[in-house]
Amino acid sequence: MSLRSHSESHDQLHTLREALDQERDRNACLTRELGQLREQVREAERYRFLFETMEEGFCIIQFIAGADGRWVDYHHLMANPAYCRHAGLPDVVGRTLREVIPDEADIWLERFGHVARTGEPIYFEHELYATNRYLGLAAIRVEPAEHHQVAVIFRDVTARKRAEMALQVLNTQLEQRIEQALAERKVFADLIDASVACVQVVDRQMRWQAINAATRVEFQRIFAFQPEIVAPLSVEFAAATDDCQRSLALWRRALAGEAFMTIEAFGQGDGRRHYEMRFAPLLGSGDDPLGAYLFAYDVTERIEEQQRLAxxxxxxxxxxxxxxxxxxxxxxxxxxxxxxxxxxxxxxxxxxxxxxxxxxxxxxxxxxxxxxxxxxxxxxxxxxxxxxxxxLLPEPTAVTALVDGMRDLIARSVGPHIEVYCQSDDDLWTVRIDPPQLESALLNLCINARDAIVASGTVSITCHNVALDEHQAAPLDLSPGQYVRISVSDTGRGMDPQVLARAVDPFFTTKPLGQGTGLGLSMIFGFVRQSGGQIKIDSILGQGTCVNLYLPRHHSAAPRMPAPIDAAIPVPSAQAARHVVVVEDEVAMRVVIGEVLEDLGHQAQMYENGPQVLAALQASTAPDLLISDVGLPGGLNGRQVAGALRLRYPGLKVLFVTGYDETAALRDGALEEGMSVLTKPFSLKQLATRVNRMLQD
The missing domain is CATH 1.10.287 (Helix Hairpins)
Incomplete structure (x- = not known):
């Protein structure tokens, strides 16, 4: 391989390494970004979780401008589930305000628009009329301002708001009631204070808690002071007068829990007044005694009218x-x-x-x-x-004996042309009545029967025991029980229904003028009703009338009539002779009394009138007995003579004799100890027995 090729290969390798380093850097950057994104996603998920689960309703809204640039609506950009729960408005995301609640749009635009324009957060409560809910809302602007967004968080406060409103209504009603109660209290207070009744309230410690004006006036007149609130009655009524002590006693009864009514008289002389007093305990909410109160009414005129009526x-x-x-x-x-x-x-x-x-x-x-x-x-x-x-006071009375005792009187009253029949049960019950009033009633009924009989006829008086059950007693306005029925029937002309209906009316009479007052039956009716009974009249025109008197049975025996006194001539007394003074204006009577006293072995001094005996005994020793007629000539009656001699001789025994009934001796007052009455005519034995008894006592 040539050097050039080797150099090119080295450059390519370097370039590749640089590319790998850059890729590695980019991958690391991507990894970091991915981590940040994942963290952001996790944070977004956390916010979404909070957004979805938060209790408060939440939304973000964005305002929409119109052609003139003014905000005319807003969108709901987002809303959490609690939005619907609190507002009651579902599916609002993506919808405008006017789509959701068109009738209320202007109200919410004004509220939230102010936040979007100014950036000032607000909190307020408002009723969402569409769902009839009260919401408590807070709103803030979402930056930047040019987004025209507002975040709203809110809660349903309907329950609290309604409770507050109810409380406000209740407070208003309570204030009105208090005002009304105060007004009523003032009215009642003014009425009570202006009332003619005397009103008082005392607490358990017997201190005045309320007093009206009438009470102050009457207290000033009767007790010469005016009571004051919280003043103790025991101190104010410390005077030992009868009025004060009676007042304290009445209050003690009321404070002990008794509710009662009584009529009492207070004051002295012409200023004495009668009061109807109604006491009652004052109880709290738990029936705990708080005190007592009194309403007192001046009934003097009523009492006087009742007395005049009586x-x-x-x-x-x-x-x-x-x-x-x-x-x-x-x-x-x-x-x-x-x-x-x-x-x-x-x-x-x-x-x-x-x-x-x-x-x-x-x-x-x-x-x-x-x-x-x-x-x-x-x-x-x-x-x-x-x-x-x-x-007379009512007393146990045997009706059979009373009727038998009147038989002769009734027979003479009705005349010989009318036959009188009397018949009673053998074991007739006792009644408790005023015997003279029953006698008067029977005699009046018999006279009415006589007047109803044209020529001759009969009058029958029958007395029976009757037991009335509920059905029998109810028409008579009586309680079920045992009664004595006294019936007076005649064979006269009877009464038609119109007359019968008015028979007991006062002053109603069918008799000619001057022959009757029309008071007979009405007075009988009043007497029977006061005795606890009833009167029932049955009458058939042309056949006769029957008047039935129902009187309640009295469960005690009537007193026995005293046995007649033997009229034998008295025998001389075995005791020593006594000095007896006799004052009697009737010569024959004076002689008889003197003879009886002498036969008894006593020394008798006889006088015709009071002045004689007072003059004769001027220097005399005390007599043992004074026998005096009640009615005497000479200006002094028997009671006056007895009084004068008793002043001179204390303890002098006195026997009054009178031709009137026994009450003639009582007209000047009750008999004192050592006094007795004997009515004329009397037998010699009666006189002797009474004299011996008084001299032996």
């Missing part, structure tokens, strides 16, 4: 009684004259038999006179008991 009813009842007594006059006068005729005739015959020395005929005649006198006394006592004005 007096009027009493006067009407008494007028009704006296009307009945007036209707009795004819029959009573007839019977009384018959009795007096028998008494006078028997005494005249006794005198004649004594002159004729026919002594054996005198005792029967005197016995007849005594019997007639006792019947006359019984008749007078019955009239006095019927016509007396005092109000």
């Amino acid at each position: 007096h009027a009813e009493h006067a009407l009842r008494q007028a009704q009684k006296m009307e009945a007594v007036g209707q009795l006059t004819g029959g009573v006068a007839h019977d009384f004259n018959n009795l007096l005729g028998g008494i006078l005739g028997a005494l005249d015959l006794a005198g004649q038999r004594l002159q004729q020395q026919r002594h054996d005929a005198v005792p029967p005649l005197l016995g007849n006179a005594q019997d007639a006198a006792q019947r006359a006394a019984s008749l007078v006592h019955r009239l006095l008991a019927f016509s007396r004005q005092q109000t």
Whole structure:
């Protein structure tokens, strides 16, 4: 091989080596670039992973300019899956804003366009109306600015936003309610403060928590001070007056948990007023006691009106009684004259038999006179008991005995042309009523029956035990239970339905003017209802009427009637003679009392009137007993004489005798200890027994 060829070969080899080195360098560079690319791919994958899995919605938008250069829309260059989850808008990549939400495009263009133009990031919350969602959005410009791109990241804040809105609505409603409650509270406070009722609230420590104006005025008038909030009642009511102590006692009941109503009077003299007081405990949300409150109303006028009404009813009842007594006059006068005729005739015959020395005929005649006198006394006592004005308390009463005791009085009242029949169950139950009122009711019913009978007929009084169940009691407006039914029936002309419907109306009457007040049945109805019973009237026109009185059974025995006292002549007392002063204006009565006292072995001093006895005993030793009539001439009655002598002789025993009923001795006050009453006429045995008993006590 030539030298030239060798040199060329060496050059080619060098060139090849250089080519190989360059290729090796290029391969190394490619390897490095490939590594960098792989690293970039891995980093891009990491960003893609974050882009795909991030919780927030993300997109990049690019603005589109119109012919005039102004931005009129934007493209969604990219968007992650969370975009659809938060915005509710699927498949937005590659689509324009106006394609996705055309109705709201101008709003979003304005918001994001400001970021693209100025480069100022923003955060705001806005409602996406298309999907009814609230979004919290942040937007920044993607550089370079000439790309007109903005990156948006956002989250669905609908739940929080709606909660905030709901809370805002709730706060607004609460504020309105508070304003309304405050307004209502002010209205109620103004109303309570202006109320005529006295309103008070106290806490558990008995300190005032609320007081209205009426309370302050009444306290100033009654207690001479005005209560203050938080002031303790125990201190303010420290005065030991009855008003103060009663007030504290009432508050203690309310604070102990009792709700009650009471009517109390406070104040003195003409300023005394009656109050209806309603106390109740004040409870918290858990029924825990917080205190108590009071509403008090001035009911003085109502109480006074009730008292006037009670007096009027009493006067009407008494007028009704006296009307009945007036209707009795004819029959009573007839019977009384018959009795007096028998008494006078028997005494005249006794005198004649004594002159004729026919002594054996005198005792029967005197016995007849005594019997007639006792019947006359019984008749007078019955009239006095019927016509007396005092109000009696209800008491257990045996109706059979009461009706039997009235039989003669009723027979005389209705007259001889009407037969009276009385019939009762053998074991008739006891009732608790006011006996004189029941007597008045029965007598009025019998007189009404008499007036309804044209010529002759019958009046029947029947008394039966009845047990009413629910179905029987309901039409009568009664509770189921046991009752005594007293029925007064007649064979008179009866009533038509129109008259029957108004039978118990006050002042309603079918009698001619001047022959009735129209109060009889209405007063009977009131008496029966007050006694817990009911009245039922059955009547058929042309056949008669039956009035049924239902009175509730009383589960206790009626008191027994006292046994008649033997009328035998009294025997002398075994005790030592006593000094007895007698004041009696009736000569015959004075003689009889003196004879009985002497027969008993006592020393009797007799006087006609009060001034005589007071003058005669001026320097005398104390008598052992004073017997005095209640009604005396000379300006002093028996009660006044007894009072004067008791001042002079403390503890002096007094026996009042009266021709009226027993209550005549009580008109000036209740009987004191050591006093007793004996009504005329009385037997000698009754007088002797009473005198011996009082002298032995």
